[in-house]
Amino acid sequence: MTLVKDIKKFRTLPVRGLDRQLLWQLNQLFPNLLVSIEDLNIKPGDGLFPYVQPSVKKALEIFLKDYGKPLTINSAYRSVVAQTVLYNNRGSNLVGNPGESDHQNGVSLDIEEWTDVKDLMKKQGWKWTYGDQGKSDVWHFDWHRHEMPDIKEDTVKAFQILWNTANPELEQLVVDGIVGNPDVSKTLKCINNSPAEGFPNVGYPRTLKLTEPIQQGKDVGELQLTLKKAGIKLEKADQVFDLGTDQAVKEFQRSHSLTIDGIVSAEGETRQALKLAIA
Numbered sequence: 001m002t003l004v005k006d007i008k009k010f011r012t013l014p015v016r017g018l019d020r021q022l023l024w025q026l027n028q029l030f031p032n033l034l035v036s037i038e039d040l041n042i043k044p045g046d047g048l049f050p051y052v053q054p055s056v057k058k059a060l061e062i063f064l065k066d067y068g069k070p071l072t073i074n075s076a077y078r079s080v081v082a083q084t085v086l087y088n089n090r091g092s093n094l095v096g097n098p099g100e101s102d103h104q105n106g107v108s109l110d111i112e113e114w115t116d117v118k119d120l121m122k123k124q125g126w127k128w129t130y131g132d133q134g135k136s137d138v139w140h141f142d143w144h145r146h147e148m149p150d151i152k153e154d155t156v157k158a159f160q161i162l163w164n165t166a167n168p169e170l171e172q173l174v175v176d177g178i179v180g181n182p183d184v185s186k187t188l189k190c191i192n193n194s195p196a197e198g199f200p201n202v203g204y205p206r207t208l209k210l211t212e213p214i215q216q217g218k219d220v221g222e223l224q225l226t227l228k229k230a231g232i233k234l235e236k237a238d239q240v241f242d243l244g245t246d247q248a249v250k251e252f253q254r255s256h257s258l259t260i261d262g263i264v265s266a267e268g269e270t271r272q273a274l275k276l277a278i279a
């Protein structure tokens, strides 16, 4: 087991397992706070965690239509865990405190082709923050940074809840959404002592889809019941992800203008839409 504090690289990829668990926890608390940009015309840089706030995705979609070429994005949303890894290994790099970086708000993008896109992005309302309060990262753009909902505290709360759930025998963290002073922060200490691949004992939904061998289980049964509740026709709810279930998922996706792939992942838009459909 690799703990977050043991990662000695200025890279966020090693904590992707914990990142995904955290995003799932966040979505449990606040559905659709962050959405994936994987389906847009982008080239994901190494280690990109492709999530932003929904209105940021819309703005990016509009920009990409005008730009007409794929855009290389090296960083978008960064979890408080990913920010901690960067902070721990910051060296001479300028890195915000865990809990406080703009990337944690899901409104920022680091763009490889920044010289090419700078003028058009500024014209469309993006803020190029270079030179702002000593900011020296030329590739960094924000979508209406100060007018966007601030979700940084929510994302820290998600970690605090995840930690408390995974460690019922330890002293529980106060769920206040605050990391605070890195030198004395209890939350930061817990982040550093979390496994990079995610907590093994925390319930984390598997990705449900038509597979060979076929998936069976309570989670499939729950999905089938949810589909029925959402008004989708389904012959039986027998806890078996068969062709009929695959068709039902696709039908739901079609009727909600989602990507029609028959896949229900833990943090994906289909699970979010299902949750909202039966709320």
Ligand SMILES: [Zn+2]
Pocket: 075, 103, 108, 109, 110, 137, 139, 140, 141
């Ligand atoms: Zn940046």
